Amino acid sequence: MNIGIFTDSYFPQLSGVATSIKTLKDALEEQGHNVFIFTTTDPHIKKGTVEANIFRFSSVPFISFTDRRVAFRGFFEATKVAREVKLDIVHTQTEFALGMIGKYVAHQLKIPAIHTYHTMYEDYLHYVLNGHLLRPYHVKQFTNAYLKNMDGVIAPSKRVEALLKRYRVNIPMRVIPTGVDINSLNKLETVDVRKELDIPDDVPVLLTLSRVAEEKKIDRILNAMPEIIDEFPKTRLVIAGDGPDMEVLQEQVERLTLEDSVIFTGDIPHDDVGSYYKMADLFVSASDTETQGLTYIEALASGTRCVVYDTDYTEHVFDDEEFGKVFNGPGEMLNEILFYLRKGRKQIPHDKLAAKMDQISAQKFASSVYQFYQDTISNYQKDLKEETND
Template sequence: MNIGLFTDTYFPQVSGVATSIKTLKEQLEAQGHQVYIFTSTDPKVDEDMVEPHIYRFSSVPFVWFKDRRMTYRGGFQALQIAKDLKLDIVHTQTEFSLGMIGKFVARQMKIPIVHTFHTNYEDYLHYIANGKIIRPGGVAVIARNFMHGMTGIISPSRQTFETLQAYKVEAPVVIIPTGVKIAHAASEDKSAALYDQLGLTPETPIVVSIGRVAFEKNIDAVLSAFAMVLQDVPTAKFIIVGDGPARSALEEHAASLDIKDSVIFVGEIEHDDTYSYYRLGDVFASASTSETQGITFIESITADTPVVAIRSEYMDDLIHDENIGTLVDEPYELVPALVKYLQAKQAGQILGQPDARANLLHQIDEKTFGQGVYDFYQEAIEIYHDDEDDESAEMNNAEYVRSFLHPFRREQND
């Protein structure tokens, strides 16, 4: 099968979406399929660089979200490439520029198109003029109009599935959790070298956070909780891995809490090094409530590092035993949970049932993920029929653009 993945974000940009797409690409290729990435240009990628099976289209930074990019042309070029590649199916991973190009390509080639709804944009509206342009009700209008005409929709979690139902999306929706690599060779674990690099020892109790350092991740709440943790575990260190718009504010927050010497900001790292940082941690901490597929959580679990996080529908499906992690309802409740895991490490104590973690690994395995998506592709191809004429498709696309430009226009009628 020849598969086209259309996405506004891909490596070297660092995000859960980019990781999910890379994992899917690798798993589908392992099954013998040809997978092609249609994505945006990136200043970190030289224009002359040859990237097999990756096609980049002219883009600019998103005006309110500078580390994400928007393609501003390339629809006809993408169509010609897709025809040359004889794509069998289009899989869009964004509701914006490359997503629209993917819809155009599928429409012109008369092939099925599926979409993965990765992001609950209601949690990110503060990036767009501090939430003054698009309101939460407008997100439903935009999402519903974009997904109109899709052959099928992939939801990474039950939580996202229920969001799509609330949005009244008409296309069939299936839940396929994003998977990650669960089998790691011993050579991939370089955590021993990180102790020296960071000035730590194997006896140091370590809380770790890995991911984009953004305000919606609520890392400031974890910092405040960690300040309290130090009263019970004074030798503990909090290692924050990643970069983003909230970093300077978090550094100031750590200083104001007088815990600057106990907090290490590592910055952005190579993706291949993330497993070593998960292994370095005795517990992974998060106060984020914006996760729809929580790749950092499941990556932590594969590294045998328990998770302490805020309860949500997604997390309830994931964490159900102390060996996997602990969920809390409020940020201040992170404190006793973090202390529990750090003190267990110091005492050499195993919490919960190891079998619970082992049973979960199959569900989050990248191979399970890849097979689930391929099975969905087959269903999409079987049920696809071109019952929408070109004029109707163009009218729907125009409606989508209008809903994005005027997101309040129909809220009262929905």
């Protein structure tokens, strides 16, 4: 099958969406399909760089998310490319520029288009004029307008499915959790992170890895650090990633006098992510806005236990304390972190981890998405035939 994925966010941009798309692309290609990425230009890619099956369209930084980009042209060029590669289906991963281009391409080629709804926009309204301009009902209107005339939508979790149903989205919908590329995380470590960060082997390390932004609630982890250090004085918190809240969190570290206990790494290369997970004793996420929880699934795939905010998806992943624990408030988070630090660093039993990884593998993810493609194409052709007969 020839599959066109349209997205405003793709590598070298680092985000959960970009990781999800790369995981899907690689797994589908392993299964024998052709995947073509239609995305934005990026200042970190040299002009003239040739990327197999990746087509980039002129773009500018996105309002309020200047580390993200949005295309400002490409309708006709994308249609021409899509015809040349003979796309069978369009899969959009953004509701903005490339998403609209994807819908246009599908209409011009008379092929079906489906969408993955990645982002709970109601959780991000504060980025636009501090939440004074847009309200949740605007998100509902926008979502319904975008999904109108689409042939299907993928919800990465039950939480997203419930939201779309609340918005009264009535196109075919399927819940397909994003899988993890276990092989890429379990390859030989690319860097000795502890040596690079000057952390001795006997020092307990808490890791949080994400975009450094308000909705990730990293400040809550910092607030717990003084009590953690009271019991385990050597503990280090590594904050991996970059984003708009970096300066705010650095100021918080100074107020709490945690300069010797907290390390900010800034952006890290994607190839080094597995090494960061592996060096940590515990992965911690206080974010309550996750739709997929890719980071904690990646951490688990790397063999690192997790303490994460409770969602409908986490209960299926962290159903055994060997994998990690969930929490609903700061007090619970602190207790669960201390629970694992008191136990000391231990490996997750191999058989248990292998069974869990099989449930959330990239191959299973790709197979589920491909089945949705097939069902969507079948329904589209059936509807087209009925229209022709009428």
